[in-house]
Amino acid sequence: MKNVVKLLSFNTFIPVFYPALMLPIKPWRTKAIKMLDFHTGDRVIVPGVGTGHDLSDLPKDVRIDGVDISDVMLGIGKLKLKLFGMDKSVTLNKMDAEKLSFDDNTFDKAILSLFLTVVFDAKKAFAEIARVVKPGGQILVFDHLFRTGNVPTILAKPLDAVLSYSFSSVTRVLDDIIEGHPVTVEKTVKGDPVGFIKGYLLVKH
Numbered sequence: 108m109k110n111v112v113k114l115l116s117f118n119t120f121i122p123v124f125y126p127a128l129m130l131p132i133k134p135w136r137t138k139a140i141k142m143l144d145f146h147t148g149d150r151v152i153v154p155g156v157g158t159g160h161d162l163s164d165l166p167k168d169v170r171i172d173g174v175d176i177s178d179v180m181l182g183i184g185k186l187k188l189k190l191f192g193m194d195k196s197v198t199l200n201k202m203d204a205e206k207l208s209f210d211d212n213t214f215d216k217a218i219l220s221l222f223l224t225v226v227f228d229a230k231k232a233f234a235e236i237a238r239v240v241k242p243g244g245q246i247l248v249f250d251h252l253f254r255t256g257n258v259p260t261i262l263a264k265p266l267d268a269v270l271s272y273s274f275s276s277v278t279r280v281l282d283d284i285i286e287g288h289p290v291t292v293e294k295t296v297k298g299d300p301v302g303f304i305k306g307y308l309l310v311k312h
Contacts, residue, residue, distance in 0.1 A: 153217075
């Protein structure tokens, strides 16, 4: 039932609500993306691509695969790609990020922008990303994730009980999600004026 409610929200109010909510932190997202060391011909995966909010910040000479489970958000994203002439370098497909249909070591970069707190199972989704990114590849995590020992449980747990059911978790811990995978956090930047959101640059060994 939980997954059904989430999927319903991704296909109804979130496509309208999300762009307006995210507009104030757009410059911070752009800054975080610049931590990635892009090269011509890089292949980039963007799970939870939604309506393509971050695609305009990516170089024109890379190949992008965006995936999402929302037909509505993907439909909006495809219209935006045509409008901005990006439909030749970007492919958007409906896909479960917890079961990616890509071979191991396919991508040079991955951009997980406000994704790990909304995906159904963050550990499964990250395991898939770690699988499809090449050794030496970079993974950008831009999200409101905590580090071990920093979760304010008194306030966060009750709020999470409501929000995680229909939209986004507020108590997920980055270290728990990436544990056991060959990745290292190389750099961290603030993702909003107060530092609730952060950009984490990870490298796969």
